[in-house]
Amino acid sequence: MPDQAARGxxxxxxxxxxxxxxxxxxxxxxxxxxxxxxxxxxxxxICVLVGPSGCGKTTSLKMVNRLIEPTSGRILIxxxxxxxxxxxxxxxxxxxxxxxxxLFPHQTIGANVAVVPRLLGWPAVRQRERAxxxxxxxxxxxxxxxxxxxxxxxGGERQRVGVARALAADxxxxxxxxxxxxxxxIVRERLQNEFLRLQAELAKTILFVTHDIDEAIKMGxxxxxxxxxxxxxxxAPPAEILAAPASExxxxxxxxxxxxxxxxxxxxxxxxxxxxxxxxxxxxxxxARSRTLADPFPYLLxxxxxxxxxxWVSQGHIPATGSLAASLAxxxxxxxxxxxxxxxALSMMLDADVQTGIVVDRTGRLRGVLTVEAIAxxxxxxxxxxxxxxxxxTGGTSAAPQSGADA
Amino acid sequence: MIDWGWLxxxxxxxxxxxxxxxxxxxxxxxxxxxxxxxxxxxxARYRILYPPISALAGILFTIPSLALFAALISITGFSVVxxxxxxVLYTLVILVRNIVAGLDAVPAEVVExxxxxxxxxxxxxxxxxxxxxxxxxxxxxxxxTVSTIGLVTITATISDAFGGLGHFILDGYHLGYFLTEMYAxxxxxxxxxxxxxALFVRAQRRITPWARTRATEAAA
Numbered sequence: 236m237p238d239q240a241a242r243g244x245x246x247x248x249x250x251x252x253x254x255x256x257x258x259x260x261x262x263x264x265x266x267x268x269x270x271x272x273x274x275x276x277x278x279x280x281i282c283v284l285v286g287p288s289g290c291g292k293t294t295s296l297k298m299v300n301r302l303i304e305p306t307s308g309r310i311l312i313x314x315x316x317x318x319x320x321x322x323x324x325x326x327x328x329x330x331x332x333x334x335x336x337x338l339f340p341h342q343t344i345g346a347n348v349a350v351v352p353r354l355l356g357w358p359a360v361r362q363r364e365r366a367x368x369x370x371x372x373x374x375x376x377x378x379x380x381x382x383x384x385x386x387x388x389x390g391g392e393r394q395r396v397g398v399a400r401a402l403a404a405d406x407x408x409x410x411x412x413x414x415x416x417x418x419x420x421i422v423r424e425r426l427q428n429e430f431l432r433l434q435a436e437l438a439k440t441i442l443f444v445t446h447d448i449d450e451a452i453k454m455g456x457x458x459x460x461x462x463x464x465x466x467x468x469x470x471a472p473p474a475e476i477l478a479a480p481a482s483e484x485x486x487x488x489x490x491x492x493x494x495x496x497x498x499x500x501x502x503x504x505x506x507x508x509x510x511x512x513x514x515x516x517x518x519x520x521x522x523a524r525s526r527t528l529a530d531p532f533p534y535l536l537x538x539x540x541x542x543x544x545x546x547w548v549s550q551g552h553i554p555a556t557g558s559l560a561a562s563l564a565x566x567x568x569x570x571x572x573x574x575x576x577x578x579x580a581l582s583m584m585l586d587a588d589v590q591t592g593i594v595v596d597r598t599g600r601l602r603g604v605l606t607v608e609a610i611a612x613x614x615x616x617x618x619x620x621x622x623x624x625x626x627x628x629t630g631g632t633s634a635a636p637q638s639g640a641d642a
Numbered sequence: 643m644i645d646w647g648w649l650x651x652x653x654x655x656x657x658x659x660x661x662x663x664x665x666x667x668x669x670x671x672x673x674x675x676x677x678x679x680x681x682x683x684x685x686a687r688y689r690i691l692y693p694p695i696s697a698l699a700g701i702l703f704t705i706p707s708l709a710l711f712a713a714l715i716s717i718t719g720f721s722v723v724x725x726x727x728x729x730v731l732y733t734l735v736i737l738v739r740n741i742v743a744g745l746d747a748v749p750a751e752v753v754e755x756x757x758x759x760x761x762x763x764x765x766x767x768x769x770x771x772x773x774x775x776x777x778x779x780x781x782x783x784x785x786x787t788v789s790t791i792g793l794v795t796i797t798a799t800i801s802d803a804f805g806g807l808g809h810f811i812l813d814g815y816h817l818g819y820f821l822t823e824m825y826a827x828x829x830x831x832x833x834x835x836x837x838x839x840a841l842f843v844r845a846q847r848r849i850t851p852w853a854r855t856r857a858t859e860a861a862a
Contacts, residue, residue, distance in 0.1 A: 302754070302757060322760075325760070326757070326758055327760035331755070331758035331759055333751060334751075337752045337756075337758075339755075339756075340852055341770075341773045341774055341850070341852045350759055351759050351760065354759065354760055354761065354765065384851075384852040
C-alpha cells in the first residue's frame with residue numbers, strides 16, 4: 236500500500252447538528268432525529284456512536300456523507316463544510332460499510348472491491364491490482380475469491396469484502412454502520428479483532444455505529460452514547476464511560492455489569508505485576524529452598540536457561556541439597572501475554588483452576604505473575620492501577636536476583 | 643388429409659411469410675420496448691406517475707385488435723403503421739410493469755451502497771439497477787414476444803400485404819376450411835414463438851452469469 240500513509244486520516248467535527256423530520260414522523264417519536272450534536276473525532280481514531288434504536292446514531296453517520304442532509308448545523312471534514320462539496324465526489328473520498336454489506340450481486344468480488352476506483356476513473360490494471368491487494372489485506376486469497384460472485388461467499392466473507400471495498404480508494408475517513416451486525420457472534424468477534432489489527436496499521440478516522448455497548452467498548456477509542464431523541468449523553472473514552480457514566484441513562488445503558496466490562500478494557504500490561512521467587516534448572520537447591528521458605532508465597536517458579544517458565548515447585552518439595560532438576564516442576568499456570576485483557580486473563584485462570592497467571596514477554600521470558608486478587612483490586616471503583624499490587628497479599632516478595640522478572 | 647402437393651408448391655410463399663412474421667413481430671416488440679423503457683424509467687424516477695402510466699397501458703391492452711385496425715385504417719391507411727400500432731401498444735402493459743418491477747426488486751442495501759460509494763443517479767441506474775433488473779426485464783420480453791408473434795397473425799385482416807403466417811390461416815379459412823394452408827400458417831407460427839422463447843432463455847443465461855452461479859453451487 237504505497238500511498239497509504241500519504242492520505243492520512245481526517246478530522247470530523249459536528250457543530251450543533253440537528254435533524255428533525257416532518258410532523259407525521261415526529262408524532263411517532265421522531266426516530267432518527269438528532270438534537271444539537273456537537274463533537275469532534277480526532278484523526279486516526281475510532282469513534283463509536285452507540286445507543287438504542289431510534290437514537291439518531293445512523294442519521295448522524297449518514298449526514299457526514301450527505302446521504303441525509305442536516306436540518307441545521309454544520310459538519311466539517313478537515314475544516315471544510317461537507318455541504319459545500321459535490322455529494323458524489325465527497326462520497327468517493329469516504330469509505331462506507333453497512334450492515335447488509337450491499338455488495339453488487341451482478342459483479343465479481345474483484346469488481347466489487349474496485350467500484351470506487353472505477354468511479355474515480357483509475358486505469359483498469361490499477362483497479363485490478365488494488366482489488367487484489369485489498370482482498371489479501373482482509374484475509375481473502377485474491378486468486379480464490381477475485382472471480383467469484385457475492386452469492387458464493389459466506390456472510391463473514393462478504394463483510395470482509397465490504398471492508399475491502401470501503402478501503403479501495405484509501406479514504407482518510409470511514410463510516411461503518413453496524414458493519415458486523417449481520418454475522419453470528421463467533422464470526423463477529425473474529426471480524427472485530429481483524430479490523431482492530433488492520434486499523435492499528437492503517438490509522439484511519441472511523442465513525443462506527445452500533446447498538447451493542449460491548450462492541451462500542453471494544454472497538455472505540457472514543458464512545459458517544461446517544462439517547463432517543465438524538466441527544467448526546469456522553470462522549471468519552473470507553474474506560475471513562477464505564478467508570479463514570481455521565482447520567483442515569485448511560486449507567487443503565489452500559490449495564491449493571493459495567494465493572495466486569497472494564498476488565499475487557501484493561502490489559503495485563505496496565506497492572507503492576509508481582510515478583511515471584513524463581514530459580515533456573517541446575518541452580519543449587521538449598522539456596523532456592525531457603526529463599527522460597529522466606530517468602531509468603533509457598534512456591535518456587537522454575538525457569539529454563541533462557542528464563543522461560545517451566546512450572547511451579549511447592550516449597551516442601553525442594554530438596555535441601557544438590558541441584559534443581561526440571562522434573563521437580565509441575566506445570567503450570569496459564570501463560571499470559573502483556574496484551575491479554577484482564578477479562579481473558581481471569582477466564583484463563585478460572586479455566587485452569589488456579590489463582591495465579593504467569594506473564595511472559597514476546598520471547599516467552601518471565602515478566603512476573605498476576606493474581607486473581609490483583610484483578611479484583613483493579614475492579615474496585617476508582618482503583619488506580621499503579622497502587623494495586625502493593626496492597627495484595629503476595630506482594631512484597633523479593634525477586635530472585637537471577638530471575639530477570641523486572642516487572 | 644394434408645395436401646403435400648400444395649405445400650411443395652408454396653415453399654417460397656411460406657418462407658416469405660415466415661420472414662414477414664418475424665419482421666412484424668420484431669418491429670413491434672422493439673418499438674414497444676423502446677417506449678416501455680422510457681416510460682418505466684420515468685415511472686421509477688417519479689413514482690407518482692407510475693399508477694397512471696400503468697393504468698393507461700392496461701386500458702390500451704383491453705381494446706379489441708380488430709376495432710383498433712378498423713379505426714387506424716381511416717387514419718394511416720393500409721400501411722405497416724396500421725399493423726404495428728396495436729402490436730406495439732399491447733406490449734406496453736407487460737414491458738412497463740416488468741421493467742419497473744425489475745428496478746423495484748433491486749435490494750435496498752445495494753442501492754444504499756451504490757449511493758454511499760458515490761455513484762451519480764445515472765451511474766447507479768446503468769451500472770447497478772438495470773443489470774440487476776435484467777432477469778425481470780428479459781422475462782417481460784419473453785412474454786411480450788410470444789404474445790406478439792401470436793398477434794401478428796391478426797394483421798392479416800388488414801390486407802393481403804400483412805399478416806405474416808396469419809395470411810395462410812385467413813386464406814385457408816376463406817377457401818372453405820382448407821386445412822393444409824391453415825396448418826402452413828399456424829404450425830410455423832407456433833414454432834417461431836417457441837424458438838423465440840428459447841432464444842431469450844439462452845440470452846438471459848449469458849447476460850446474467852451471476853444468477854447462474856447459485857444454481858451451479860447448489861448442484862456441486
